Amino acid sequence: MDFSFTEEQTLLRNTVQRFVQDNYELEARQKIVNSEEGFSRDYWQQLAELGLFMAPFSEELGGMGGSQIETMIIMEEFGRGLVVEPYVPTVVLAGGLLREAGSQAQKDELLPSIIGGETIFAVAYAEPQGRYNLADITTRAEKDGSDFRLNGHKAVVLGAPWANKLIISARTSGGQRDDSGITLFIVDKNTDGVSSRDYPTIDGSRASEIILENVKVSGDAVIGEVDDGLPLLSKIFDEGIAAICAEASGAMRVLNDTTIEYCKTRKQFGMPIGKFQVLQHRMVDMFMECEQSVSMTYMVNLKLDESDVEREKAASAAKVQIGKSGKFIGQNAVQLHGGMGMTDELNVGHYFKRLTMIDTQFGNVDHHLKRYAALDA
Amino acid sequence: MDLNFAPEDVAFREQVRTFIAENYPEHLRGKNRRAGLEKDDFLAWHRILHKQGWVAPSWPKEYGGTGWTVTQKYIWGEECATAEVLPVLPFGVNMLGPVIYTFASEDQKKHYLPRILSGEDWWCQGYSEPGSGSDLASLRTKAVRDGDHYIVNGSKTWTTLAQHADWIFCLVKTNTEVKAQEGISFLLMDIKTPGITVRPIITMDGSHEVNEVFLEDVKVPVENLVGEENKGWTYAKFLLGHERSGIAGVAGSKRQVEKLKTIAGSERSGTGTLMEDTDFARKVAELEVDLLALEFTELRTLASESAGKGPGPEASLLKVKGTEVQQRLTDMTLEAVGYYGFPFVNGPNVEGSNIFPVGPDYATQAGPTYFNHRKASIYGGSNEIQRNIMAKMVLGL
Numbered sequence: 001m002d003f004s005f006t007e008e009q010t011l012l013r014n015t016v017q018r019f020v021q022d023n024y025e026l027e028a029r030q031k032i033v034n035s036e037e038g039f040s041r042d043y044w045q046q047l048a049e050l051g052l053f054m055a056p057f058s059e060e061l062g063g064m065g066g067s068q069i070e071t072m073i074i075m076e077e078f079g080r081g082l083v084v085e086p087y088v089p090t091v092v093l094a095g096g097l098l099r100e101a102g103s104q105a106q107k108d109e110l111l112p113s114i115i116g117g118e119t120i121f122a123v124a125y126a127e128p129q130g131r132y133n134l135a136d137i138t139t140r141a142e143k144d145g146s147d148f149r150l151n152g153h154k155a156v157v158l159g160a161p162w163a164n165k166l167i168i169s170a171r172t173s174g175g176q177r178d179d180s181g182i183t184l185f186i187v188d189k190n191t192d193g194v195s196s197r198d199y200p201t202i203d204g205s206r207a208s209e210i211i212l213e214n215v216k217v218s219g220d221a222v223i224g225e226v227d228d229g230l231p232l233l234s235k236i237f238d239e240g241i242a243a244i245c246a247e248a249s250g251a252m253r254v255l256n257d258t259t260i261e262y263c264k265t266r267k268q269f270g271m272p273i274g275k276f277q278v279l280q281h282r283m284v285d286m287f288m289e290c291e292q293s294v295s296m297t298y299m300v301n302l303k304l305d306e307s308d309v310e311r312e313k314a315a316s317a318a319k320v321q322i323g324k325s326g327k328f329i330g331q332n333a334v335q336l337h338g339g340m341g342m343t344d345e346l347n348v349g350h351y352f353k354r355l356t357m358i359d360t361q362f363g364n365v366d367h368h369l370k371r372y373a374a375l376d377a
Numbered sequence: 378m379d380l381n382f383a384p385e386d387v388a389f390r391e392q393v394r395t396f397i398a399e400n401y402p403e404h405l406r407g408k409n410r411r412a413g414l415e416k417d418d419f420l421a422w423h424r425i426l427h428k429q430g431w432v433a434p435s436w437p438k439e440y441g442g443t444g445w446t447v448t449q450k451y452i453w454g455e456e457c458a459t460a461e462v463l464p465v466l467p468f469g470v471n472m473l474g475p476v477i478y479t480f481a482s483e484d485q486k487k488h489y490l491p492r493i494l495s496g497e498d499w500w501c502q503g504y505s506e507p508g509s510g511s512d513l514a515s516l517r518t519k520a521v522r523d524g525d526h527y528i529v530n531g532s533k534t535w536t537t538l539a540q541h542a543d544w545i546f547c548l549v550k551t552n553t554e555v556k557a558q559e560g561i562s563f564l565l566m567d568i569k570t571p572g573i574t575v576r577p578i579i580t581m582d583g584s585h586e587v588n589e590v591f592l593e594d595v596k597v598p599v600e601n602l603v604g605e606e607n608k609g610w611t612y613a614k615f616l617l618g619h620e621r622s623g624i625a626g627v628a629g630s631k632r633q634v635e636k637l638k639t640i641a642g643s644e645r646s647g648t649g650t651l652m653e654d655t656d657f658a659r660k661v662a663e664l665e666v667d668l669l670a671l672e673f674t675e676l677r678t679l680a681s682e683s684a685g686k687g688p689g690p691e692a693s694l695l696k697v698k699g700t701e702v703q704q705r706l707t708d709m710t711l712e713a714v715g716y717y718g719f720p721f722v723n724g725p726n727v728e729g730s731n732i733f734p735v736g737p738d739y740a741t742q743a744g745p746t747y748f749n750h751r752k753a754s755i756y757g758g759s760n761e762i763q764r765n766i767m768a769k770m771v772l773g774l
Contacts, residue, residue, distance in 0.1 A: 001386070001448060002379040003680035069378050260772050280768035281761070287772060288694050295673035302380045317666045370655075373662040377652070 003298065005073070012066075013073045015050055020081035026347045029082055033204040039162055044085050048117025053091050061099060061111055068239065072246040072301040079250025082347075082354055084205050086120055086159035092243045094121030094167055096236040097184065101224030106186065110165075122163035124154035124210050125233060132363035134169070134233055136177045139212060141170035141185065148172075148222075150185065150193075150215040158361070160208035161198035164189055168212070172227050184229040186221045203357040204350065231308070238315035241362045242304055245297040248322045248358045252290045255333040255351045259283060262337055279336060286332055289325035296321040313375050316368035323365035326355035382448070390452045397460045400425050405463055411586055414463075416499070416541040423465050423496040432494055433470045440478045440486070441494045447683040451623075458628030466538065469493040469500040473546050476563065476612050480604040489565075501568070503533040503547030503590060504613070511762050513548070514557040514610060518592060520549035520564060522599070527551075527564065529572075529595040535756075539575045539588040542568050547592075548613055551606050563609035565601040572596070580752070582745035583721070617758065624692060624757075625699035627672045633706045634665060640713045640739050651713055664705055671698045690770035693763035700753035700760060711747040714740035721745075 005013070023043060032040045047053065055070040057063020064070070071092060078087060095114050098107055113119040130136035139152025150170050160166065166187045174181025187194065193215035196208040224232050260283055263274035273279055300318035304311055330352035334341035341348045359365060382390070402421045408414065426432040434450045436442030445453065457464065474493050478486055492498040509516040518531025529549055539545065545566050552560030566573065572595035578587045604612055638661065641652040651657050675695055711718050717736030721744065734741045754760040768774045 001382050001676065001680070003677055004684070005378065260774065264774065274774045277765070277768075280772070280774050281764045283772055283774065284764040284767045287767060288698060291674055291691070291694060292667075292670035292698070295677055296670050298378065298677070299669065299673045302378060317669050320663070320666045321670050369659055369662050369666075372666065373655075373658040376662060376665065377658065 005069075008064075009066075009069060009073055012052075012055060012070060013077060016052065016074050016077035017080075019046070019050060020077050020083065024081035024083060026350065029084070029204075029350075033084060037162065038200060038206040039084050039086065044120070045117050047085060047087070048115070052087070053095075053117060054115045056091065057095065057099065057111065057115065061107065062115055068242060068301045068304050071239075071243050072297065075243045075246035076250040076297075079247035079252075079354075080254050082204065082251065082350055086122070086162055088240055088243055088247075089123050089159040089163070090114055090119070090121045093123040093236055093240050094165070096239050097123075097167060097223050097232065100236065101232050103220070103223075105220065106223065110186075119165055120159070120163045121165050121167060122157050122160035122208075124157040124160070124166050124168045125237075126155045126157070128153060128155045130155075132367040133177065134237065135179050135182060135230055137169055137171045137182055138176055139168070139170040141172050141183055141217070143172075144216070146219045148183075148185065148217045148219065150187070150212045150217055152212050154210040154212070156201075156207050157196075157210050158201070158205060158207045160189075160196060160210060161206040166194070166210065167223065168210075169229060169233060170212075174227075179230050181227050182229040182233070183226045184223040184233060185217050186223060187215060187217055191215055191217070201357065203354040235308070235311070237362055238300075238311055239304055241315040241319050242297070242300045244358050244361055245293070245300055245318045245322045248326050248355055249290070249294045249297045251351045251355055251358075252293055252325065252329050255329050255348065255355075256283070256286050256290050258346075258348060258351075259286065259333045259336050262340075266338075273336075282332055282336065286329045289328050293322050293325040309375055313372055316372040316375070319363065319368040320365050320372065323359035323368070326359055330355040382452075386448050386452060389449050390456060393453055393456050394460075396429070396431075397456060397462060400429075401460065401462055407461065408463065411463075411538075411584070413584075419463065419466060419538075419541070420496045420499075422463055426465065427495050432465060432496075433474060435471060436474060437478065440474075440490050447679055451679055454623040455628040458623075458626070459632055461632060466499070468502050468537070468542075469498060472502060472616050473500050476546075476603060476616050479615065480563075480612050484600075485603065497543075499538075499541050499543045501536050501539040501542035501545050501590075503536060503545045503566075505535045506532060507534050507589075511759055513613070514561065516548055516550065516561070518547065518549045519553070520551050520562060520597070522551070525599055527597045527599065527602075529564070529566070529592045529597055531592050533590040533592070534578070534587075536575070536588045536590045537586060539568070539590055540577065540585065542575075544568055545573075545590065546603075548609055551609075555607075558610040560607055561609040561613065562606050563603040563612045564597055565603060566595065566597050570595050570597065580749060582748040584745065584749060586749075618692075625671055625675045625695040626703055627668065627675055627699070630668055630699070630702050630706060631672075633703075633710070634661070634668065636739070637661065637706060637710050637713060640710065643737070643739075644713055644715060657713075660709060664702065664709065667698070667705075668702050671695070671702060674698070690766055693758075693766045693771075696757060697754075697760045697763050703753050704750050707743075707747040707750040711743045714743045718744045 052074055054063040055066045055074060059065045091114060098110055110119060125134055127137060139154060141148040141150050152170060154168060166189055168185045168187050169182055170185060171181055172183040193213040195211045198206060198208045201207050263279055264272050266273050296318040300314045303314035333348050334352055337348050340346055405418060405421060423432060431443055433441055434443045434445050434453055438444040470493060477489050504513060506516050506518060520527040520529045545568050547564050547566060548561050549564050550560050551562040572593040574591040576589045577585045578589055579585055638652060641657060642650050644651040646654040678691060717740035720735040722732055722735055
């Protein structure tokens with residue numbers, strides 16, 4: 001039982017912290033978010049050079065021999081700065097899928113270019129009708145010789161406008177909501193038949209609706225086994241959950257600190273509003289929510305390698321906590337800042353928006369409570 | 378970061394688990410509520426642990442502690458809660474003991490500590506007064522020096538299990554001219570001293586757990602003063618801050634969750650069981666999530682304690698969240714038993730009663746336990762006071 005970080009992990013945290021402090025002040029961040037592309041290729045390259053993309057991979061895969069804990073550290077610091085660069089889709093999700101089930105050729109080709117910052121991935125799992133059910137898939141992949149033909153509509157693919165490669169879940173057999181019959185494909189975004197409508201998201205990122213029309217994909221582009229993609233996707237999803245829980249923890253800490261600071265200085269009725277007990281207790285409740293979220297973040301990141309059921313329970317439990325706490329802290333941070341909290345000019349609204357969308361990302365509180373209850377029965 | 382316990386801790390867990398299984402008194406098994414227990418029932422396990430040398434794990438070894446690591450103490454607490462052993466009463470071992478070995482004279486240490494360990498002296502706590510609850514420092518019980526004695530007048534309340542006590546430790550005012558906190562002293566009194574009267578207070582669950590203690594011209598020898606006169610507030614705060622381990626009650630709550638699920642699995646709802654009712658299952662899931670978060674917050678606290686950092690005011694968080702979970706559990710258990718929450722045939726004293734219960738066994742205590750547990754967010758510094766503490770000490774407001 002040990003909750004301490006190694007020296008290397010502390011160094012890693014310092015590195016990320018410094019990067020975020022130096023480059024991600026709110027003004028700089030908003031400049032990136034509002035730029036034409038909506039993220040910084042320059043920063044992406046810098047992050048690669050700092051070694052962040054190799055941090056979670058084993059040495060034989062070209063990484064630093066780290067684990068999920070490294071991702072947790074990086075994401076917590078990214079959460080503090082509301083970093084928009086697509087670390088989760090590229091390194092956590094795509095990197096995770098390749099690590100877990102990629103063929104030797106896929107690993108050899110793609111992992112070095114992820115680690116080097118050359119390839120950006122987006123993972124297209126959601127569909128307009130599917131809500132949070134990963135198995136609810138109408139996109140079809142039909143066998144065509146040794147190739148496949150993909151047709152369908154993938155929804156709200158986060159980071160897709162920036163990606164040069166997509167990972168797409170499609171149905172190779174079975175009915176619309178069957179667990180089996182789902183296959184994962186690596187698809188070049190510039191393949192004929194792939195079109196996208198790109199748009200900004202409310203939390204400062206970018207996403208796309210991806211339309212697939214007779215997209216020809218080689219059989220070599222399948223990750224793992226044909227028809228057996230769901231367990232794999234589900235596992236990597238939980239790793240994504242663990243990562244954005246850490247991101248949320250970082251964001252919550254900033255919001256709480258900002259709110260406390262504001263209440264110490266803002267005066268009404270002749271005294272700092274932080275002297276009012278009703279606001280003090282609100283901030284204590286925000287503090288407790290944050291601590292519980294940090295605890296759950298540790299919990300899920302430490303349990304990712306346990307059995308499927310234990311891992312899924314851990315991920316759902318953590319996601320429930322983060323969803324609830326994020327909403328509570330976000331809403332109350334705005335409330336305690338009063339009218340100022342409503343403005344675009346303070347950081348409060350930006351953190352609140354990201355925390356709100358983190359609840360939705362990978363399934364919200366209700367979804368994960370149901371999943372937890374079902375696993376627990 | 379690593380969730381696994383070290384091999385020596387795993388072995389330790391095995392050792393204490395076996396010890397509990399082999400030594401816990403047969404007639405007390407399952408009796409984890411205080412209501413309806415006799416004095417000897419409370420002391421039976423205490424005496425067995427004393428014989429084993431395990432009665433006061435939190436004490437330094439030189440005074441009779443176990444020398445266990447923070448992790449071992451945690452494991453011990455977990456195993457005790459899982460086995461549902463009746464906890465050793467905290468008043469002597471966890472509250473007074475540390476004050477004595479930290480602040481008292483050598484003679485006092487030699488006299489009182491062994492008697493606390495053996496269970497010879499049953500202590501109760503004289504802190505709250507009818508007019509002084511959350512604002513404890515406003516207490517008015519007065520001790521006036523008269524030669525070799527103090528003459529004490531006043532009253533104490535919410536005195537838990539004073540009906541069995543041999544001794545009471547009291548906060549008393551020895552100086553009313555100064556700021557409230559600076560005129561308080563810490564006095565030890567033999568509860569049989571003339572002028573001390575213990576009156577039962579029956580709580581809404583029908584049980585006799587707490588008492589009012591009246592003090593009328595009680596003559597207390599000056600050698601019963603702990604530490605210095607007028608420094609009692611320091612010792613009182615030390616005492617309040619000391620007993621933090623296990624304050625969250627995680628292991629006990631985990632055990633109760635299992636029981637709740639068993640009950641909900643037996644109760645019918647529509648065509649299935651209550652546990653299959655999605656509304657109820659959702660509430661159970663929410664509770665489990667909160668409990669899991671609490672468990673990991675406690676483990677983080679434990680880790681920083683092991684690293685030599687004492688538990689800070691963050692322990693208030695464990696108290697607030699821990700008692701909230703405990704209360705929700707009793708709430709949902711009462712909800713789960715449905716109509717059989719009504720019968721109150723045995724009062725709070727189901728154990729040893731020869732009245733045949735009405736309804737399922739698990740339902741008989743659901744009501745009394747729910748009502749009794751409302752105390753949890755009030756005692757030990759109300760949850761609102763805990764929030765005040767966190768606002769001041771953690772957030773700096």
